[in-house]
Amino acid sequence: MSDVTRLVLVRHGEADCNVGKRFGGPLGCTGLSPEGRRQVERLRDRVARTGELAGTTALYASTLPRAIETAEILNEAIGYPTIETDERVCELHPGEADNMTFVEYESTFFAEGSGRWRDDPSIPTAPGGESWTGFLDRVEAALLDLTLRHAGGLVVVACHGGVVDASMLRFLAMDPQYRPARFVTENSSITEWTRRRDRWRLVRYNDAGHLQD
Amino acid sequence: LTRLVLVRHGEAQSYVDGVIGGPTGCTGLSDLGRRQADALRARLERTGELDDAAALYTSTLPRAVETAERILPAMEGTARCELCELHVDEQLDGRPFKEFEDDYEWPPTVNPYQPWAAGAEPWAEFVLRVGRELDRLTTEHAGRTLVVVCHGGVIAAALTTFAELPLRQPFRLHIENTSLTEWQLRPDLKGVQRWTLMRFNDAAHLAGLA
Numbered sequence: 001m002s003d004v005t006r007l008v009l010v011r012h013g014e015a016d017c018n019v020g021k022r023f024g025g026p027l028g029c030t031g032l033s034p035e036g037r038r039q040v041e042r043l044r045d046r047v048a049r050t051g052e053l054a055g056t057t058a059l060y061a062s063t064l065p066r067a068i069e070t071a072e073i074l075n076e077a078i079g080y081p082t083i084e085t086d087e088r089v090c091e092l093h094p095g096e097a098d099n100m101t102f103v104e105y106e107s108t109f110f111a112e113g114s115g116r117w118r119d120d121p122s123i124p125t126a127p128g129g130e131s132w133t134g135f136l137d138r139v140e141a142a143l144l145d146l147t148l149r150h151a152g153g154l155v156v157v158a159c160h161g162g163v164v165d166a167s168m169l170r171f172l173a174m175d176p177q178y179r180p181a182r183f184v185t186e187n188s189s190i191t192e193w194t195r196r197r198d199r200w201r202l203v204r205y206n207d208a209g210h211l212q213d
Numbered sequence: 214l215t216r217l218v219l220v221r222h223g224e225a226q227s228y229v230d231g232v233i234g235g236p237t238g239c240t241g242l243s244d245l246g247r248r249q250a251d252a253l254r255a256r257l258e259r260t261g262e263l264d265d266a267a268a269l270y271t272s273t274l275p276r277a278v279e280t281a282e283r284i285l286p287a288m289e290g291t292a293r294c295e296l297c298e299l300h301v302d303e304q305l306d307g308r309p310f311k312e313f314e315d316d317y318e319w320p321p322t323v324n325p326y327q328p329w330a331a332g333a334e335p336w337a338e339f340v341l342r343v344g345r346e347l348d349r350l351t352t353e354h355a356g357r358t359l360v361v362v363c364h365g366g367v368i369a370a371a372l373t374t375f376a377e378l379p380l381r382q383p384f385r386l387h388i389e390n391t392s393l394t395e396w397q398l399r400p401d402l403k404g405v406q407r408w409t410l411m412r413f414n415d416a417a418h419l420a421g422l423a
Contacts, residue, residue: 173384182408200385
C-alpha cells in the first residue's frame with residue numbers, strides 16, 4: 001500500500017442559492033443552477049480526458065443537494081460504485097439564517113448584534129448556527145478522519161467553498177483569529193492535498209483550468 | 214486590480230544531473246523542461262489568461278530566464294537576483310546533492326534560522342529577501358498584471374509572506390515545473406486591500422506530458 005493518501009476537494013458547481021444570494025443550508029439549497037451543471041460537466045469531461053482521478057478509492061459528498069449533484073455528475077467520469085454522504089463536510093451550518101437572502105440576514109441578525117462574529121469567530125453567525133472556529137474544527141477533524149480511513153488511497157469529496165477555506169487555514173497553520181490573505185475558490189474547482197507520514201502537502205488550490213476554454 | 218502571477222521554471226538540466234543549481238550549476242532547461250514551457254505557451258495562447266501582462270521579471274538563473282523567453286516570447290524580461298532560489302555560496306554551487314546528503318537538512322523550513330547546508334541561505338532570510346522584492350515590484354506595478362518567472366522556493370516564500378504563515382512549517386508544498394500561482398490585491402468587506410490567492414500550482418497544461 002502506498003504511504004501517500006490523496007485528498008481531492010471539489011467545490012460544487014454554481015447553485016440556485018448562489019444565484020439568489022441566499023444561505024443554502026438544508027432549506028435553502030435546491031441544487032445546481034443550469035450554469036452550475038455546465039461547470040461540473042466541464043470538470044467531468046476534463047477528468048475523463050486527463051485521468052487525474054483514476055484509482056479513486058472513496059467518493060463523498062456533503063448532505064446538501066448542490067454537493068450531491070456535483071458528485072453524481074463528476075462520477076460519470078470516475079465510475080466509482082457509490083457516493084457516500086457525510087454531514088461533516090457541509091458548508092457552515094447557517095442555523096436560523098438558512099434560506100435567508102444575505103440582505104435579509106444583514107438586517108435581521110447583524111442589526112441584533114450577532115454580527116459580532118466578524119470580530120469574534122467563536123460566536124455563532126446566527127442563532128442555532130455554527131461559529132467560524134467551530135466550523136473549522138469540525139471540517140479539520142472530518143478531513144483527517146476521511147484521509148485516515150482510506151489511507152494509501154484517493155479520497156474525492158464534493159463539498160463547499162468554506163470547506164476548502166478550512167483546509168487551507170488549518171493545514172497551512174494559519175491563525176483563525178486573523179486572516180491576512182483571502183481565498184477565492186471557484187465553482188467546480190479542484191483543491192488537492194496529500195498526506196504522508198502525518199504531514200499535509202498542498203498539491204493545488206482552486207484548479208479551474210476546465211472553465212477557461 | 215493588481216495581479217501577480219508566479220510561474221515556476223521548467224525542469225532544469227541541473228535537476229536531471231542531480232547538482233545544486235546556483236549561478237554556475239544551473240545550465241538552463243532540460244529537454245522535458247523545454248516541452249513543459251512550450252505546453253504552457255500553447256495554453257496561454259489558447260486561454261489569453263496573461264494577455265494583460267504589463268511587466269515580466271525573472272530571476273538571474275538560466276532556467277528561469279529561458280522559461281520566460283519560451284512562454285512570453287514577445288515580452289522583454291527584467292532579471293533580478295532577489296528572485297533567485299535560496300542562495301548558495303561558490304563551494305556549494307554545482308555540487309552533486311548525493312555528495313553531502315548526510316549533512317544537510319531539507320526542506321529548509323524545518324530549521325528556518327540555520328542554513329540548510331554550510332554556505333546556504335537560511336529560509337528566514339530568504340523569505341525576507343523575496344517578500345521585500347515582491348512588495349517593491351507590486352507597489353511599482355500597482356493596478357497591473359505582473360508575471361514573475363521564478364522558483365519553487367520563491368513561490369513558497371510568497372505564500373508565506375502574503376498569508377503570514379509561520380516560518381517553521383509543519384506542512385509541505387508541491388509546486389510543479391511551469392505551474393501558475395496567482396495572487397490578486399482585492400478589497401475585503403471593509404474595503405482594505407488584501408492579498409487573495411486565486412490559484413496555487415495550476416499545472417493543467419502538463420496533463421499527458423512526460
